[in-house]
Amino acid sequence: xxxxxxxxxAEALVTLPGGRVLRRxxxxxxxxxxxxWFYWTFTGGSASWCAGGLAGDGGYIDAAGNPTSDxxxxxxxxxxxxxxxxxxxxxxxxxSISTALRRAAxxxxxxxxxxxxxxxxxxxxxxxxxxxxxxxxxxxxEQIGVGTVYFPFPFASGNVESxxxxxx
Numbered sequence: 118x119x120x121x122x123x124x125x126x127a128e129a130l131v132t133l134p135g136g137r138v139l140r141r142x143x144x145x146x147x148x149x150x151x152x153x154w155f156y157w158t159f160t161g162g163s164a165s166w167c168a169g170g171l172a173g174d175g176g177y178i179d180a181a182g183n184p185t186s187d188x189x190x191x192x193x194x195x196x197x198x199x200x201x202x203x204x205x206x207x208x209x210x211x212x213s214i215s216t217a218l219r220r221a222a223x224x225x226x227x228x229x230x231x232x233x234x235x236x237x238x239x240x241x242x243x244x245x246x247x248x249x250x251x252x253x254x255x256x257x258x259e260q261i262g263v264g265t266v267y268f269p270f271p272f273a274s275g276n277v278e279s280x281x282x283x284x285x
Contacts, residue, residue: 137224141231142214148235149206152242160198160249160273166258167191167282177282180259188281192261195278196253201271202245209234209241249273 133139168180169189179185213234221227252269261277268275 135224138217138227138231141228145210145213145231145235145238149210149238152238153203153206156202156242156245157198159246160196160202162196162250162253163194164253164258165191165193166261168259169282171282188284190262190279191282192258193276193278193280194253194256194258194261194266195276196249197274197276198249199271199274202241202273205241205271206238209237245272 167189168191169178169185172178172184177185177187177189179187179189213230217227217230221230249269249272252273253275256266262279266275266277
């Protein structure tokens with residue numbers, strides 16, 4: 118016959134008054150650090166394009182492949198994270214803890230405030246990465262210099278550089 122051990126739920130092991138709330142604060146902080154790492158790691162990219170290149174005789178060719186004496190222009194687009202999203206994470210954590218301390222009458226209410234902040238942080242990290250990459254991959258890099266490039270502020274930041282093609 119098998120011996121069974123009844124597991125006591127983790128919530129029942131907390132004997133400290135307000136311990137459930139402290140566990141949620143800890144969970145919120147871990148979740149926020151994880152979301153910050155996810156955002157900072159995956160909001161990045163770069164692409165470049167040159168309108169032309171080098172001809173076999175050492176001269177230059179334009180984007181259509183015709184010989185030219187003008188040095189082709191190369192465009193570089195860089196996507197990077199912005200501190201505004203990370204600041205929103207920090208503000209959400211401080212706001213939720215402060216609001217729970219100020220307004221919550223029960224542990225359940227305090228936990229709801231903390232859980233909403235965790236949801237906000239997670240959703241904001243995911244949406245920011247998606248918006249940043251959709252913007253980045255839809256920018257027609259070959260047309261940079263023709264119009265205006267709008268960056269996906271506040272979800273990410275970008276940098277555009279246009280330089281002459283380097284000489285071999």
